[in-house]
Amino acid sequence: MSTNTPSPSTEPDSPADPSDAISVAQRTDVETAVPAEAPVYRCDYCGRPFATESYRTLHHGLAHEGVLTDEGREAFEAAYEDENASLRRFRIIALGLLVLLYFGFLFVFAVVT
Template identity: 60%
Template sequence: MTRDGTPGRDSDDNRVATADRDGDRGGDGDRGGDADRYDVPPDAEAIACPRCGRPFAGRRQRDLHLGVDHADLTADERAAFEAAREEETADLRRFRILSLGLLVLLYFGFLFVYALVG
């Protein structure tokens, strides 16, 4: 999803993250050569996107990529995207709740230390 909430790709946000070590973004913006710009260790197993060839560490990341970056999905790919999105949403929600709890504990911990020492 883009920043304004519409489906699709952010303009250059993903391209900056995939720049090589020299800072070259590669190509003229053509998406056909995206797979060539990723360094996958030779001993690592990567799951490639069936449309653009971009490698991913897992099926969930690939399914999320398919749903966000490619519009013409089959029914199975759409179902996999929806399942991956639900899992990702649940994981993010859990992370946010745990982070908030940690911040609250940290705040009150400092408050009690200040009350005892100060």
């Protein structure tokens, strides 16, 4: 009786865990487009276009982490921290607006009834 064991892939970007394959595919199979008059920042490894250098740096860290230099890894970590700070600020503002909206409707309901 033979067992079907998957052979290890020789691709540098392929994950060791099959459950990670979905996340790698999702990170790299997104179509990108840059307006014609905007500057284009192309990936050094796969040639995909990006609208900002920060997006390209984030792409390098997510899709090509196995081939990054120390300098590239530091740039990715800095861009990742900046992106997280922006997302955190957005979430706090969105939560504040939802709380204001909730209490606004609550007060309107209290006045109307």
